[in-house]
Structure formats: structure tokens, C-alpha cells
Amino acid sequence: MLRIKHTFWILVVLALTTFSMTLQVVDPVDWDFSVQQDGNEATLYFDATVDKPWHMYSQHLDEGGPIPTYFEFEKSEHFELLGETGEMESVQVYDPNFKMDLAYFEGDCSFDQKIKVKSSEDFVIKGWLEFMVCNDKECLPPEMVDFEFNVKGNGAAVSPGSEGSKDKKEDHSEISMPVLGHEDQASDVTGSQVKEAVQWEFTSKKIEDSEYEVTYKAIIDKGWHMYSQHLDPDKIGPVATYFEVDKEASGISSLSEVSEPKPKVEFDPNFDMDLAYFEDEVEFTQTAQISDPSKAFKGWLEFMVCNDKECLPPEIVDFEIDLSTGKSLLGEGTGSFESSEYDNAKYELPCVDVSEPYSKGKEFASENTTTSGNDDDQNMLVIFLLGFLGGLVALVTPCVFPMIPLTVSFFTKGSEDKRKGKIRAFTYGFFIFLIYTAVAIPFHVSNQDPEVLNEIATGFILNMVFFTVFVFFAGSFFGYYELTLPSSIANKADSASNKAGIGGIFFMALTLAIVSFSCTGPILGSLLAGVLKGGPWPLTAALAGFGIALGLPFALFAMFPQWLNKLPSSGGWLNTVKVVLGFVELALAVKFLSNADLVYQLGWVKRETFFLIWFILAIACALYLFGLYKFPHDSPKTKLSGGRIGWGIAFLAFAIYLFPGMLKSPWWEQGLMAGFPPYKHYSWYEKDSHCxxxxxxxxxxxxxxxxxxxxxxxxxxxxxxxxxxxxxxxxxxxxxxxxxxxxxxxxxxxxxxxxxxxxxxxxxxxxxxxxxxxxxxxxxxxxxxxxxxxxxxxxxxxxxxxxxxxxxxxxxxxxxxxxxxxxxxxxxxxxxxxxxxxxxxxxxxxxxxxxxx
Known part of the structure; x- marks a missing residue:
């Protein structure tokens, strides 16, 4: 839950930032870089001036908050970093942007990095830093700034402000995007993301007359790791490091396997499994018997690198080693060909510029917004109609249907003034609508974020709860037990209904809602489970539709009493409706079990399993309607009416419609089932489609x-x-x-x-x-x-x-x-x-x- 909140606030902050930056360009931090030397050691200073009312964050922050300040130095043989980058004392204050206590700096702040000078000649230290600033209302996107320090090889000090400090502030617009990790936030991709995290060095040495040892050395950037050669091929994971040598072109008579040092084996969050990998530096070695030493040792290798948040695509590197000198002829070059020899044009789409897409500066939002709004309105109408349909179904259950003529007769015949009787009946129907709609009030009052409701509604636990409850509801519909609220509640409501006036009518409506719960509860539960993830308003629409469908007949029949004569009399058919609803409840229970299964990919209800269970339920319902077996509340002698036979045929036809869903190559697509079964790739069969x-x-x-x-x-x-x-x-x-x-x-x-x-x-x-x-x-x-x-x-x-x-x-x-x-x-x-x-x-x-x- 804490993680969800942090992600939510980061998204809010970045959304506000994006809006504000369309209005003005803000640059609240100035950097100054200087170096002081003392013999073979030097200190690099990074001084920042932060404009009021902004603040910049410390290097040391917990996950779930803003981007910490970070320093990256280019590797060089001329110097060595001594310890971590230091910083002045920060302020620990509650930050309203991220709803947590954070360490940050205001006004002037300073960072320093000690180094050991290893060169007698002057040299330049290059690198970049990243930081993020916020004020009390908004945050700016993380910014990257290049830096350079001119360091004297003879130990002379360079004073602050001299050419030893160069401020190369640039907006790289680089947004690190979660690719294979667990950072669940959206990212727009704007700007270059072409990264290189590994440098390779290739060398060889002669061991005996015709035997050579080749070394492949990988220098891995801090924060990244490269995978071992030996990964489980049966598991879907990263690409293992792989070496391929051209034996014929290299004049090799025999070649050993590539050996590697012992890797680190730890849990990798990118692939949710333990994996063997290397960090910092690693050397792979291989021995070869060379029949012709004049030939270069040629080949290629493939590797893949990841950090804690993302992975880069597998990369292939060619190598070519001169065995006479032991040095690389190719490998990590900076371009070995003339520009005309490169094939870049094939891969550079001429009409693609990520900084200038066609939509930039053009207004399509109005069309999209209108479409989206219409979609939302249509979706709400569909939800309302589904609720209304649910109310109509509840109306023909044994708990509700017999109450219609009794209640209408009470209002119309129990009143000397027929007009008043109709008004009271209409009021009764209105209160039924009001009572069911009021069920949504807690969801509005709680002010719960719809995204949180969606997280809950699509989670494993709630779907398993719904599965269990719906199976329980089905047992009640089948007549194995009665589902009722405590009698004390019904008695109190019934007593209150005896009072005259509007209050009495309200409690009559409440009494109906309570005593009919055994029939309406499962239907109502189905509606709630289906629309919960949409937030309070879809829930309100569904409940309003349900309440109107349930309450409207009481008002209509009171206004037109002659319609009562056309109603079918109560009888065994009501129990048949209830049993059929039991089968529907079981089908819905399977849907929620499938939802829970998909969360963790447990394999309980794959697509074909789903169709199989629904097929069995449809056949079972058809056989019941044909009178081949009975449930506890069925009459000993069941007469098959035309309607019952017709519905039995309908369920049999539905079973036939479902049957191909169990096959590897269905005879037809079950388009009416869209959104119910698992997606097609979650299957018993291995699909031929790569899509x-x-x-x-x-x-x-x-x-x-x-x-x-x-x-x-x-x-x-x-x-x-x-x-x-x-x-x-x-x-x-x-x-x-x-x-x-x-x-x-x-x-x-x-x-x-x-x-x-x-x-x-x-x-x-x-x-x-x-x-x-x-x-x-x-x-x-x-x-x-x-x-x-x-x-x-x-x-x-x-x-x-x-x-x-x-x-x-x-x-x-x-x-x-x-x-x-x-x-x-x-x-x-x-x-x-x-x-x-x-x-x-x-x-x-x-x-x-x-x-x-």
C-alpha cells in the first residue's frame, strides 16, 4: 500500500511539473566546480546555489521518493576515487510532495570527492551529476549536468574559479524508464537513451610454442551487472554471456571452453529469480592450440547487462587479436570504417524524429477528450442497464415476486382515497430505489482513490473471496440452505413499518430489502464485484439501476391495478428461476477464480479449463430444465412447460457455442465471451502465433x-x-x-x-x-x-x-x-x-x- 501511495504521488508531482513547465522554464540551481590539490591527493568540490523556495535532495534517500543527487565519474587510469562522495549536513523535513520525511538542502550546499592522483602529467576528470529539486507545490524533472576538472599532475593546486572548473550545464532530457524491473510508473520517452555499460579489452599471451591464452576482460559500469555463461536454459531469463571463435579463420587446431571466475548469485528483481552475474570487472579466459600464429584470433561475443531497474538489449561485440603482440586489432573501436561503408541508413527511418513528432504543437486533445467522455457516458449507461437487468431478474425470484400483488393490494385497497393509495405505492417504490442506491454512499464518503479500488478489485485475495461467496450463494439458490439476515433486524424494520406516514412506508421498503436478501443478495453481490474497480460512480449507477428495476413495478402496478390480472401466479416456476440463477452464480464464481489465477499465473483456470467448466454448467442447467434431476425445493412431480423446454434448448445451444473454446484450433471465435475467459496465450496448448x-x-x-x-x-x-x-x-x-x-x-x-x-x-x-x-x-x-x-x-x-x-x-x-x-x-x-x-x-x-x- 505504501508503494502504491509513493508511486501515485510521484505521478501527481510529475504531472503538475509537466503542466507548469509548459508555462515557464525554471532553472533554480547554479553549479560551480573547483579542485584543491595537496601532493598526490586532491579534493573535487561541487558547490550548488539553490534558489528560494526550492530545495535539492540528498544522495541518501529511501526508495519510493524523489530522485537522490548522484555523481558519476568516467573511468580513467590517471586517478582513483577515495571513498564515497561526501555532502554537507542536510535538513530532515516532511516533504508534502511525497508525503514522507526527506533529507534535502536549501540555499548553498556543497559536495566533495577525494581522489588519488596517479599521473605525473596533467589530465582532465570528466563525469556527470544528476539532481532533482522541488518546492512546496511542485517538482522539476531530474536534471543531468556534465562536469570537468583540470587536475595538475605535479600536485599544484587549482584555485576555485580558474580553468580547473567548467560548468557544462545541459538538459539531457533523459528519463530512466523501468523496463524489466518493478518501478510501476509510466514514462514518456523523450530524448536519447542509448546507453553503453560495458567496455571490453582483448589480449593474448603465449604459453608454449603453439599454445596461447586469450583474455576477454569486461569493465562494467557501477550499478550494472553482466550475466554468467551458465544460466538455466529452461527458464525465461536474461541472455547468458556467449563466446564464438572463428576456428578456421584463426588457424586454430583445438580450443578449450571459456572459463570464468565464480560469479555472484543473488536474487535479480528484473526476472524475479536467483541469477549468476558479475559486477565491476570480470575476466574470461580461453586457451587455443594455434597451427598458424600469423593469423589473427577472430570471433565475437554476446552479453546482456541490467541494473536494479532496467536491462539493455543483448549486445554483440567483435574481437580480433594479433597473437604476435597480444593486442586487440578490433573490439571496442571508435569506428573502423569509412562513413560510406556503414549501413546506418537502413536503420535510420528518415521521417522519425523523437524530438519533433507530427503531433507536436497540434491540438488533437479535444477530439480525444470528446471521444473519451462519450465512452465514459456510454460505459456508465451500460452499467446502469446491467444493474436494471439485475433488478428485473431479482424481481422474478421467489422472495420478491409474490410480494408484488400483496403490497400493491395493500396500498390500493387499504386506502379509501385511491389517489393517496397510488402516491403511497409510488413512494414505496421510490424508497426501494433509494435504499439500494444508498449502499454506494460509503464508497463516496471514504474518498478512496479509484486506482486503489482497482488494485483491490483485481487482487488475488478479493477475487478468491468473491469466488467463495458466489459458490456459497449458489448453494442457497439450489435450496441446500437459506441465506437470511438476522431476524431481529427484520422484526425491528417490520415494527417500524406499522407506523403511519412516510416513515412507515420507508420501513416497509426496508423490510422488503431485508427479507428478500436471500434472493437479491447474490445478484447484488455480482453487480458489486463487477463494477467495484471502476470507483464509486459506476457502483452508484449499477445500484441505481437495480433499485429502479425492483421498485418501479410496485408504483406501476399501483397506478394500473388491472395489470395484476395478467401476472402469472406464483408457483414452482419461481424456484426454477432461482435454480437457474444458482448456475449463473457458479459461472460467475469461475470468472473470479480465473481472475485470481491470472494474478500469479498459477495455471488453475487456463482458457480451455474456463470453457470446459462453463460448458459443464450449461449442460447441467439444460438437463435440469429438461427435468432429468431435481433440487431440494423442486416439486416431486415436475411438469415441463413450453417455456422451461425453450430455456433448456437455449442453454444446450450455449453449451454447443462454448465447446470449440476447449480445442486448440476453435471452429469459431466466441466473440460474445470477450472479457470473460483468460486471454488466448494462457492456454493448455502451445500457440503457433508469435503475436x-x-x-x-x-x-x-x-x-x-x-x-x-x-x-x-x-x-x-x-x-x-x-x-x-x-x-x-x-x-x-x-x-x-x-x-x-x-x-x-x-x-x-x-x-x-x-x-x-x-x-x-x-x-x-x-x-x-x-x-x-x-x-x-x-x-x-x-x-x-x-x-x-x-x-x-x-x-x-x-x-x-x-x-x-x-x-x-x-x-x-x-x-x-x-x-x-x-x-x-x-x-x-x-x-x-x-x-x-x-x-x-x-x-x-x-x-x-x-x-x-
Missing amino acids: PLDLDCTDDFYIAQDMAKEKAKPIFIDFTGHACVNCRRMEENVWPEDKVMKLLNEEFQVVSLYVDDKRKLEEGEEDIVLVTYNDGSTKDKKIRTIGNKWSTLEILSFENSTQPLYAILSPDGCLMNAPVGYTPDVDEYVKFLKEGIEANKHYQKQKDLAFGN
Whole structure:
């Protein structure tokens, strides 16, 4: 619960920040950098001046709050860091932005880092820092600032303010997005995210005449870890480190396995399992018998790195070692080819600029808002009608139906003034509506966040409670026991109803609600369970519909007493209705058991299991209606009426409709069941489709572009990974929502591009590109696999290397709106999709006008 609150407040703060920054650009912190030396040691000073009323946070914060101040130094052989970065004493105060006590600085503050000078020559220390500032009302996005210190190799001091301090303040607009971790907050992807967390060094040494030892050394950035070669292949997890040597090209007669030091084995939050990995530095070694030492030792390796919040796509690095010198000829180069030899153009979509999507500066919000508002109104109307239907069903149960003629007769015949009798009957019906609608009041008064209600309603525990309660309700409907409220409550209400006036009528209505609970309770419980996650207003709409349906007949029959003669008399058919409702309750219980199962993927109720249970229930209900067996309250001799036989045939037809749902390849789609059974991939069978949730998609961008042009639909790109946990979360929790699935199915050509697809490219399809990283460094990257191909497209076109990433393009490949990453908020995700749709419509209209179409 605490985590939910923290995430909520961070989202609120960032939302307010985004709004405020559209009004003005605020820069409340000035940085000054200086260095003081004393012999072979020096101290780097980071002095910040924070404008009032802003405050900047300490380096040392607990999780769940703002971004702490952080310092990163580029690795260098010229110096060594001594200890952690120090800071002046902070203020510990309650922060209203995050609803927690936090350590922060106001006014002037200072940080310092001691270093050991290891070079006799002058050198430059480079790095960057990140910080976040807030005031009492809002926060600014985290900002990154580069720094440089000119350090003398001879130990001379550099005074503050000299050229030893350079303030290179820049807005990198880099937002670290949770990819495979547990940070459940949405992120817009704006700006470069091309990261490089590992540097490789390749060396060799001669052991004997023809035997050489090759060393592959990985230098891993702080906070990141690289995985061992030896991971369980049967588990869905990260990509293991892998080495491939070209034995023929390298003149190798025999080659040993690659050895590695003992890795650290710890729980990895990205994959929710214990994994073996390395941090800081690691050396892999391999021995080879060389038949021709004049040939270079060639090959490639693949690795994957993660930190506590995200993972980068698997990366392939070529290596080539001169055995005569023991030095690398290739590997971590800064570009070994002429610019004309690179294949970057294939992966740089010419009409994609993440900083300038087509929708930027254009207003599509009004159309989206109107659509959303209409959708909300329509959804509320549907919920009201479902509640009304539930009330009508409750009306024909044995607890309520016999009360209609009795109550109406009491009001019309027990009053000398027929007009007053009708008014009292109408008042009675109104009070029934009022009593049931009032059940929603606590949900309004509690002022509970609908997101919290959604968390509760979709959680394991509540769904298991509903499952148990509905099975219990079904037993009551079948007649094995009676479900009643304590008699004392009914007696008190009945006594109060004997009083004259409006108060007496109210208590008569309350008495009906209480004594009919055994029939109305299960139906009411079904409504509450179905709409709880929507918050108090859908709940109110459902209860209002239920109350109107239950109360309206009393008023209508009082106004038109002759209608009573057309009502069927009470009898065994009422018990039949009750038993059928028992089967409906069991079917709904299975739905809630399925919801609970999906939370933890326990495999209890897979899609085919769901259809099997509903099929059995439909057959059982049909056989009951055909009179083949009885329940406790059924008459010993049951006469099969035409209506009962007709309903039996209807349930039998429904069972036939459900049957193909148990097959691997259904004969027809059960469209009427949408939203009830688990999604198609949660199955007994291994599905042939590579598309999430069996969407009509492809896994090749260029094929998707041709399909989009043919269908005249925008392209929805899903940069994903087989081992991406947050990708699965989106596919399991967000995509199955009706309003999301409808848009993906009907409005887009979907393409899922797996950046960790290990399939090799065909001969001749391999490319070489030059990748530029955030720190300005460049590196040759060879495209060997399909995964390499799509990760490179993501890096070079969308300036991003994390998953999931979602982008919407026009059929001709222009970026429609800003891409987004992990977005667990369904409404935010729908807003992103609709904005892309509207942008594409506007783009196509402008394009048609330009070409005179």
C-alpha cells in the first residue's frame, strides 16, 4: 500500500511539473566546480546555489521518493576515487510532495570527492551529476549536468574559479524508464537513451610454442551487472554471456571452453529469480592450440547487462587479436570504417524524429477528450442497464415476486382515497430505489482513490473471496440452505413499518430489502464485484439501476391495478428461476477464480479449463430444465412447460457455442465471451502465433509497413523482448482491457519487434553500423541476428535502447506522437493510442490535400 501511495504521488508531482513547465522554464540551481590539490591527493568540490523556495535532495534517500543527487565519474587510469562522495549536513523535513520525511538542502550546499592522483602529467576528470529539486507545490524533472576538472599532475593546486572548473550545464532530457524491473510508473520517452555499460579489452599471451591464452576482460559500469555463461536454459531469463571463435579463420587446431571466475548469485528483481552475474570487472579466459600464429584470433561475443531497474538489449561485440603482440586489432573501436561503408541508413527511418513528432504543437486533445467522455457516458449507461437487468431478474425470484400483488393490494385497497393509495405505492417504490442506491454512499464518503479500488478489485485475495461467496450463494439458490439476515433486524424494520406516514412506508421498503436478501443478495453481490474497480460512480449507477428495476413495478402496478390480472401466479416456476440463477452464480464464481489465477499465473483456470467448466454448467442447467434431476425445493412431480423446454434448448445451444473454446484450433471465435475467459496465450496448448494475445500482427517492420499501406492503418510498433518482464505485464494487464484491445485490433497494424530474437540473419543480410552513445563515444556494431536488427532500429531511429517501447507511425513511416514506455495506467495508454490515431488522420488529410486527392 505504501508503494502504491509513493508511486501515485510521484505521478501527481510529475504531472503538475509537466503542466507548469509548459508555462515557464525554471532553472533554480547554479553549479560551480573547483579542485584543491595537496601532493598526490586532491579534493573535487561541487558547490550548488539553490534558489528560494526550492530545495535539492540528498544522495541518501529511501526508495519510493524523489530522485537522490548522484555523481558519476568516467573511468580513467590517471586517478582513483577515495571513498564515497561526501555532502554537507542536510535538513530532515516532511516533504508534502511525497508525503514522507526527506533529507534535502536549501540555499548553498556543497559536495566533495577525494581522489588519488596517479599521473605525473596533467589530465582532465570528466563525469556527470544528476539532481532533482522541488518546492512546496511542485517538482522539476531530474536534471543531468556534465562536469570537468583540470587536475595538475605535479600536485599544484587549482584555485576555485580558474580553468580547473567548467560548468557544462545541459538538459539531457533523459528519463530512466523501468523496463524489466518493478518501478510501476509510466514514462514518456523523450530524448536519447542509448546507453553503453560495458567496455571490453582483448589480449593474448603465449604459453608454449603453439599454445596461447586469450583474455576477454569486461569493465562494467557501477550499478550494472553482466550475466554468467551458465544460466538455466529452461527458464525465461536474461541472455547468458556467449563466446564464438572463428576456428578456421584463426588457424586454430583445438580450443578449450571459456572459463570464468565464480560469479555472484543473488536474487535479480528484473526476472524475479536467483541469477549468476558479475559486477565491476570480470575476466574470461580461453586457451587455443594455434597451427598458424600469423593469423589473427577472430570471433565475437554476446552479453546482456541490467541494473536494479532496467536491462539493455543483448549486445554483440567483435574481437580480433594479433597473437604476435597480444593486442586487440578490433573490439571496442571508435569506428573502423569509412562513413560510406556503414549501413546506418537502413536503420535510420528518415521521417522519425523523437524530438519533433507530427503531433507536436497540434491540438488533437479535444477530439480525444470528446471521444473519451462519450465512452465514459456510454460505459456508465451500460452499467446502469446491467444493474436494471439485475433488478428485473431479482424481481422474478421467489422472495420478491409474490410480494408484488400483496403490497400493491395493500396500498390500493387499504386506502379509501385511491389517489393517496397510488402516491403511497409510488413512494414505496421510490424508497426501494433509494435504499439500494444508498449502499454506494460509503464508497463516496471514504474518498478512496479509484486506482486503489482497482488494485483491490483485481487482487488475488478479493477475487478468491468473491469466488467463495458466489459458490456459497449458489448453494442457497439450489435450496441446500437459506441465506437470511438476522431476524431481529427484520422484526425491528417490520415494527417500524406499522407506523403511519412516510416513515412507515420507508420501513416497509426496508423490510422488503431485508427479507428478500436471500434472493437479491447474490445478484447484488455480482453487480458489486463487477463494477467495484471502476470507483464509486459506476457502483452508484449499477445500484441505481437495480433499485429502479425492483421498485418501479410496485408504483406501476399501483397506478394500473388491472395489470395484476395478467401476472402469472406464483408457483414452482419461481424456484426454477432461482435454480437457474444458482448456475449463473457458479459461472460467475469461475470468472473470479480465473481472475485470481491470472494474478500469479498459477495455471488453475487456463482458457480451455474456463470453457470446459462453463460448458459443464450449461449442460447441467439444460438437463435440469429438461427435468432429468431435481433440487431440494423442486416439486416431486415436475411438469415441463413450453417455456422451461425453450430455456433448456437455449442453454444446450450455449453449451454447443462454448465447446470449440476447449480445442486448440476453435471452429469459431466466441466473440460474445470477450472479457470473460483468460486471454488466448494462457492456454493448455502451445500457440503457433508469435503475436501477443493472438493479435493480427507481424514480427517484421518492413512487412508491417506494406500491410499498413494496404489497410490504410497506422503502424503500432512494439519493441519488446522474450525475457522482458514489463513487456509481459503490459500484455497481460493493459492490452487485454477492452478499450485497449479494440483499438489495437481495429485501428492499427501491429508489429512486435523482439530485440533478443536469436535467429541468425541470412547470409548477405548482415550489416555494420556506427552507434553513438550518450557519452559521445562511438562503436562499430555488426548486425548478425534478427534481434540485433530490431534493437539497432530502435537505437538509431528512436534514440532508445530499453523495452518496452511503443511508437505509432503513419503507413509511410512518419512518427505520429511521442513514443512511450511501460505504462500500466490503462487510461494513459488509451490516450497515447488515440492521440496517434487522430494524428495519423490529420496527417493523411494534409497529405491528400497536398497531392490534390
